[in-house]
Amino acid sequence: MNFAQRLQHDHAAALSLLSDAAVPSAARHAALARLTELGLPGLRDDDFRYANLRPLSRASFAPAPEPAELASQLAALLPARLDGYTRCVLVNGRLATAYSDSAAALAAAGVGATLNDSFEASLPDIGPAERFDLLNQAFATDCLRISSAGAVRLEVLCISLAGATDAASYPRLQVQLQPGADMTLIERHLGGNASGITVSTCNVQLGRDAQLQHYRLQDLSLDATWLDTLRATLDANAHYRLSLLALGGGAARSSVRVRLAGQGARLMLNGASLADGKRVLDTVIRVEHEGRDTRSDQLLRAVANEQSGISMTSRVEVSAVAGGADSRQSLKGLITAKGAEINLRPQLEILTDEVTASHGATTGALDENMLFYLLSRGLEADTARKLLEWAFIADVMSRIEMPALRRQVEMATVTRMGNAAALESLL
Amino acid sequence: MTTPLLSIRDLRVRIGDREVLQGINLDVPAGQVHAIMGPNGSGKSSLSHVLAGKPGYTVTGGSVLFKGQDLLALPAEERAREGMFLGFQYPVEIPGVNNAYLLRAALNAARRHRSEPEVDAFDFLALVKSRMQLMRMDESFLSRGVNEGFSGGEKKRNEILQMLVLEPSLAVLDETDSGLDIDALKVVAAGIQTLRAPDRAIVLVTHYQRLLDHVAPDQVHVLARGRIIKSGGPELALELERRGYDWLLDDAA
Ligand SMILES: Nc1ncnc2c1ncn2[C@@H]1O[C@H](COP(=O)(O)OP(=O)(O)OP(=O)(O)O)[C@@H](O)[C@H]1O
Ligand SMILES: [Mg+2]
Numbered sequence: 001m002n003f004a005q006r007l008q009h010d011h012a013a014a015l016s017l018l019s020d021a022a023v024p025s026a027a028r029h030a031a032l033a034r035l036t037e038l039g040l041p042g043l044r045d046d047d048f049r050y051a052n053l054r055p056l057s058r059a060s061f062a063p064a065p066e067p068a069e070l071a072s073q074l075a076a077l078l079p080a081r082l083d084g085y086t087r088c089v090l091v092n093g094r095l096a097t098a099y100s101d102s103a104a105a106l107a108a109a110g111v112g113a114t115l116n117d118s119f120e121a122s123l124p125d126i127g128p129a130e131r132f133d134l135l136n137q138a139f140a141t142d143c144l145r146i147s148s149a150g151a152v153r154l155e156v157l158c159i160s161l162a163g164a165t166d167a168a169s170y171p172r173l174q175v176q177l178q179p180g181a182d183m184t185l186i187e188r189h190l191g192g193n194a195s196g197i198t199v200s201t202c203n204v205q206l207g208r209d210a211q212l213q214h215y216r217l218q219d220l221s222l223d224a225t226w227l228d229t230l231r232a233t234l235d236a237n238a239h240y241r242l243s244l245l246a247l248g249g250g251a252a253r254s255s256v257r258v259r260l261a262g263q264g265a266r267l268m269l270n271g272a273s274l275a276d277g278k279r280v281l282d283t284v285i286r287v288e289h290e291g292r293d294t295r296s297d298q299l300l301r302a303v304a305n306e307q308s309g310i311s312m313t314s315r316v317e318v319s320a321v322a323g324g325a326d327s328r329q330s331l332k333g334l335i336t337a338k339g340a341e342i343n344l345r346p347q348l349e350i351l352t353d354e355v356t357a358s359h360g361a362t363t364g365a366l367d368e369n370m371l372f373y374l375l376s377r378g379l380e381a382d383t384a385r386k387l388l389e390w391a392f393i394a395d396v397m398s399r400i401e402m403p404a405l406r407r408q409v410e411m412a413t414v415t416r417m418g419n420a421a422a423l424e425s426l427l
Numbered sequence: 428m429t430t431p432l433l434s435i436r437d438l439r440v441r442i443g444d445r446e447v448l449q450g451i452n453l454d455v456p457a458g459q460v461h462a463i464m465g466p467n468g469s470g471k472s473s474l475s476h477v478l479a480g481k482p483g484y485t486v487t488g489g490s491v492l493f494k495g496q497d498l499l500a501l502p503a504e505e506r507a508r509e510g511m512f513l514g515f516q517y518p519v520e521i522p523g524v525n526n527a528y529l530l531r532a533a534l535n536a537a538r539r540h541r542s543e544p545e546v547d548a549f550d551f552l553a554l555v556k557s558r559m560q561l562m563r564m565d566e567s568f569l570s571r572g573v574n575e576g577f578s579g580g581e582k583k584r585n586e587i588l589q590m591l592v593l594e595p596s597l598a599v600l601d602e603t604d605s606g607l608d609i610d611a612l613k614v615v616a617a618g619i620q621t622l623r624a625p626d627r628a629i630v631l632v633t634h635y636q637r638l639l640d641h642v643a644p645d646q647v648h649v650l651a652r653g654r655i656i657k658s659g660g661p662e663l664a665l666e667l668e669r670r671g672y673d674w675l676l677d678d679a680a
Contacts, residue, residue, distance in 0.1 A: 236497075368482065369519045373573075376479050376515075377589065378507035378530060378536035391523025391572075 021116035050311035054281035064167035193222025206238035236262030242272035275308035307339035333363035438489035449653035510596035616641030
């Protein structure tokens with residue numbers, strides 16, 4: 001069966017699992033039709049040039065059934081709770097009520113969290129780079145809708161668990177901040193394995209003057225496939241601070257699209273991707289300056305070890321009416337082995353004169369002088385290298401403003417880097 | 428005479444196809460301070476780098492014994508753990524690597540090498556703070572990136588701080604006195620003096636007599652065009668200060 005046939009087949013077979021409340025059936029079918037029409041990205045598709053989509057050629061799209069017994073598998077994956085944060089846990093794309101705070105507790109903390117309510121279609125403005133959002137829309141089992149008007153802190157854990165048979169997870173989030181609201185949202189993607197793909201979608205809407213600090217940590221298992229879409233729209237003077245950390249995943253693709261729609265809207269984006277083995281991590285970011293005096297700052301870092309491949313595309317588009325826009329892109333890659341590959345692509349499309357824009361992209365090996373300095377002080381060669389890799393992403397880490405979370409992220413990073421014992425005393 | 432701590436015999440070194448060291452002979456006994464002076468580009472830093480094990484230099488001949496063992500056979504990190512310390516002429520900035528972390532990692536690497544237990548955080552801090560006081564360095568330097576944004580003089584002080592924490596048996600200080608203000612020179616000189624001990628040796632690479640006023644050398648060597656062309660006592664440095672190098676270069680040619 002080809003891609004389209006498999007989609008249709010798996011969708012038809014899964015109908016009983018796909019509630020109309022999570023995504024209305026008309027929207028599911030529309031998404032399916034559009035995705036069938038777009039098809040799988042081809043080799044020449046520039047938006048997917050560096051992504052590893054091979055797992056899709058054999059993946060099952062059927063959503064994983066509700067796991068019968070969670071406790072033992074989950075225990076190993078759930079991070080320690082953070083003080084002052086409410087928590088929602090999605091397991092295989094379904095809200096796991098036993099592990100999530102109750103609706104009452106969430107409400108008391110000012111978080112509006114509803115399930116399968118007020119669905120917002122991804123169509124019609126979906127870009128070809130974001131097409132896997134259509135896959136999510138067609139197959140999503142639950143849609144968690146988060147809203148707030150005040151100051152709130154929330155953690156959402158999206159966990160994919162191994163099932164008996166091949167099956168996919170479809171976590172779906174909608175985040176809506178009312179004007180002036182102020183939210184810190186920690187979103188983590190954990191678990192996963194070779195036999196099931198995870199297709200996640202997060203739609204964010206920031207009202208006028210709203211602020212969202214959004215930490216996204218992808219720490220899936222090293223053989224997992226992740227197809228992710230994040231889309232955000234900002235009203236006037238909204239401020240979106242987004243951290244994208246990709247530590248895990250065997251084949252991970254994240255498509256991020258941020259529309260600075262209102263005057264004075266701001267995006268501050270920090271991202272780091274870290275890979276080893278033969279893993280392929282691909283991030284494609286598109287920032288659209290539509291309002292006047294909008295601003296975007298991007299700081300992206302990639303460290304590729306062994307035979308891994310990391311790509312980061314950052315495209316900034318400034319529309320003709322977005323005078324006074326200010327855009328900064330800093331992309332840096334570190335390659336630590338001959339077989340590793342990094343592709344950094346800063347792109348800028350400006351349709352007005354009244355713009356300040358700067359961008360830089362450099363990729364290089366470890367600095368020999370720095371390495372020698374550390375060796376000349378007696379450090380193990382391996383420790384010295386890891387230390388410099390760590391230093392390379394230190395900028396991004398230091399921008400995680402919340403100490404308890406930073407500590408967790410740093411530990412997760414050090415664990416992924418290997419040689420945890422030597423680096424732990426760094427923290 | 429006992430075997431010297433450092434013994435260099437006919438050392439020949441190339442960078443690419445350029446021979447930067449053309450047969451160096453030098454013995455530095457324990458307990459002594461030797462100064463190496465010489466014109467710009469004569470090979471002083473090259474010699475220091477080769478002793479510390481910096482890549483990019485090809486040794487084409489000769490030998491170096493450190494504490495009786497073949498120094499050139501050891502990788503850079505093992506030389507350091509054996510007690511070889513290089514104070515860099517141009518210390519590199521390493522943003523993102525914490526100064527205190529590096530000091531502690533370096534100290535523990537040496538201690539593990541000597542089968543000593545690692546220092547605990549408390550003792551380490553006490554040690555570093557006492558050495559920082561000696562170097563008149565503010566404790567805020569500890570939490571900064573290695574040499575990151577340090578002024579020229581602060582970088583040099585930081586090199587000496589590292590030396591004082593590590594207490595090497597042989598310190599090769601490559602122009603640690605360059606770029607220091609008058610007070611800082613005294614502080615650095617005092618730091619170097621505290622390291623002087625019967626079982627240690629210090630090699631000072633310098634252009635000026637100033638440092639030698641504070642740290643009196645046992646011997647002074649002139650390195651020119653990749654060779655040591657003259658050695659003498661402390662008076663040689665004074666003579667160089669007066670007469671420059673031309674008279675020696677003419678002699679040697
Ligand atoms: N990487 C290199 N490639 C080519 N030549 C080099 C390289 N490094 C050093 N040299 C040359 O080797 C010679 C010796 O340099 P070195 O740095 O050892 O001199 P120095 O005595 O320390 O000088 P200074 O007093 O200016 O510090 C110089 O002529 C220099 O240009
Ligand atoms: Mg020099």
